[in-house]
Amino acid sequence: MLELQNVTKVFKPRRRPSVTAVDNVSLKVSPREFLVITGRSGCGKTSLLNVMAGLARPTSGKVFIDGMDIWSLDDRQLSALRKEKIGFMFQVPSLIPVLNIVENVMVPTMFTTGRRRLNAYDRAKKALADVGLSHKMESFPRQLSGGEEKRAIIARAIVDEPPSLVADEPTANLDELTEKEIMALLQRIHQAGTTIVLVTHHPSLIGYGTRHLTMSDGKLPE
Numbered sequence: 001m002l003e004l005q006n007v008t009k010v011f012k013p014r015r016r017p018s019v020t021a022v023d024n025v026s027l028k029v030s031p032r033e034f035l036v037i038t039g040r041s042g043c044g045k046t047s048l049l050n051v052m053a054g055l056a057r058p059t060s061g062k063v064f065i066d067g068m069d070i071w072s073l074d075d076r077q078l079s080a081l082r083k084e085k086i087g088f089m090f091q092v093p094s095l096i097p098v099l100n101i102v103e104n105v106m107v108p109t110m111f112t113t114g115r116r117r118l119n120a121y122d123r124a125k126k127a128l129a130d131v132g133l134s135h136k137m138e139s140f141p142r143q144l145s146g147g148e149e150k151r152a153i154i155a156r157a158i159v160d161e162p163p164s165l166v167a168d169e170p171t172a173n174l175d176e177l178t179e180k181e182i183m184a185l186l187q188r189i190h191q192a193g194t195t196i197v198l199v200t201h202h203p204s205l206i207g208y209g210t211r212h213l214t215m216s217d218g219k220l221p222e
Helices: 045-052 075-085 103-112 119-132 146-158 176-191 201-206
Strands: 001-011 021-031 034-038 060-063 086-089 164-168 194-200 213-214
Touching: 001 045, 021 194, 034 176, 034 201, 045 164, 045 194, 086 146, 103 119, 103 146, 119 146, 146 164, 146 176, 164 176, 176 194, 176 201, 194 201
Parallel strands: 034 194, 034 213, 086 164, 164 194
Antiparallel strands: 001 021, 001 060
């Protein structure tokens, strides 16, 4: 389970007024749920995901993953927890240009030890097969279409088979047909047992989830 208790995230840029990106949000996400959060650009959706996934420390409040208060952990423990529990799809292009696609998908496995490290290549191949990109393993990011790039990012997020996946605008800059293909893929991942939290400013994606919330000015409905 993912849980936020009275979480606030305030940014304090130099020489500018502070910005409250997440404003006293409490939220529970149940196992195997597909939560879609919509809202206008700048309403705090990305900041919420970053706090939820342990990528950004909240200014106040607590974040729990499977009952563990993640910000009570040291950096090493938090990194291990993130790797084990959550896959993350970033909004900005995040594939490494000098690595081919299977190497990009293997990046998270570099921080794995033991037996799982030894079969990293096989797991990367499987993840690419699961997203329909087996034929692009040796290609480089610049050789992919926008939809193929999104599929590769999904493969990288699921290569370690995390129980939860958080996705930041996963269909941004895609045409309607490709958007439907990516969302159908995420639905299949959810149906296989993965909990998903997805943020978007596209209301057309609401129907893919099992629950919907609207974020506004850093707030979510109680």
